[in-house]
Amino acid sequence: MGAPCVSIIVPTYNRLGTLAELAESLSRQTFQDFEVILVNDGGEKVDLIQTLYPHLNITILDLPMNHKHVYARNQGVLQARGEFIMLMDDDDLLVPSHIERMVNEMNDCEFAYSDVEIINYRLENGSRIPIARTLFAYELDLEEMRRFSTYVPSGSLYRRELHEIVGLFDTEVLHYWDWDFFLRVAETHRVKRVPVAGVLYEYSDESSNQSKNFASKRRCLERFGQKHGLGVLANTNFFLLLDEPEVNKRKSESRIVWDGSPVISKLRREPT
Template sequence: MEITIKEPLVSVIIPTFNRKGPLCELVESLSRQTFQDFEVIIVNDQGESVDYVTELYPELKINITTPHQKLHHVGCRNEGLTHANGELIMLCDDDDFIVPDHLENMVKELADTDFVFTDVEMVEFKEKNNLRYATSRTLFSYEFDEELIRKFNTYVSSGSVYKKLIHELIGNFDEKLHNYWDWDFILRVMESGVKVKKRPVASAIYAFTSDSGQLSSQLNERRGSYLQKLSEKHQLGVLPQENFWTMMESPFVKRKRSESQVVWDGLPVKYRET
């Protein structure tokens, strides 16, 4: 008798590097999902072993892969794609997490579209007793507007879900753009003509530091080169390399803010411990 093995519907791709606590929070949030037809692909970018995750969450289908050389975060996402068995892809950073009904609702949205992303809460955390507690919460919610997204990236990749076939149309993530891979990705998705939808619910929690714009001059120069490459690739014109929070307060960007539903209860994600 021939046995057919059912592949999971969704492949969750997580690049990681030495973030044990936040990674466990993310996996814990996956274990709480009301929709469980998924696999978890963790790409360990030459960091300390993360095999403990499979021991802590044996009920989840988890595939951990460690490349032979350091790939950095964009390369790790491409590596994850090579291991993905699902028809759908969900992207997650290893220090973010999602609320329990996030995946269920995102999959429902894909009944009439090809790519869906969600609003997020940008959260600053303080760690205490191996748990992260929110010290500030900022809603990040903007109109899905082509004019806006060509000037300011309103797409947060964590929690976004889309049909894997899209990569057959546009290729993999562009590793040459490094910091701006996500902006390039959403622009290429939009340019490909596939259907894109934004869900006006902040069901993904995005770890963010308000002083992250204070970069060294060397790092600023490097980021500037990536931004120029992005602009040339998509003919975006001159893009300002400003502090992210300053850009959010610019008149043009502020006019594009949209209403959204805040759903996270604000409680720390208590995960299983070894």
């Protein structure tokens, strides 16, 4: 079997239910020339995903202990064979046209990211049912991106060779690895924002989203600011970010493509 066009890197830790929903959304993609590298970061076994979705080209890397998501992503990158890498969190989802659209956008850039919808869910019979959605779409301004990042890594696509030039993700800035990677790439390569909300970003009261952990973020933010010469930065999350005047002025229109339907995985549709 030849190398796939895209390698999708997914670190995961004890979230089999949402991981199955992600696999379901990948199985619905209009573009299927991709591999999925699941990096199980010392958590419960995820082999069931391969059983439920045998038509997906899935490789599972079982790490013997939990190293946190940045280290896990790096392990996935080292195993990637595709021309492009797409990043995904294990609780985010893609609309069916997303991978095809992003691959088509790579003719004039080395790195592309799309707009997202931030989704709040409730649980029903083990599946996430959407109850609220907020568009997160902002103009790309490289200078402003040094002050407030509006880059969401899930669903972003870039050329694998970038890692040979800028290195792997920085585990020392754990909560800001994505912002750090964006700034490092943007210094020397062409980056693009795709004004289509092709990613459903999970942010719910019931989730264990690490970006809510403000106490542990402060130290990483200080390291990040020192690394990039940015001084004191605001310790905030997406929803607080929306209220910042500097960010509000960058708010942009975007194409909404999700029909609002929940993604019910085979884990919930079929007996296991």
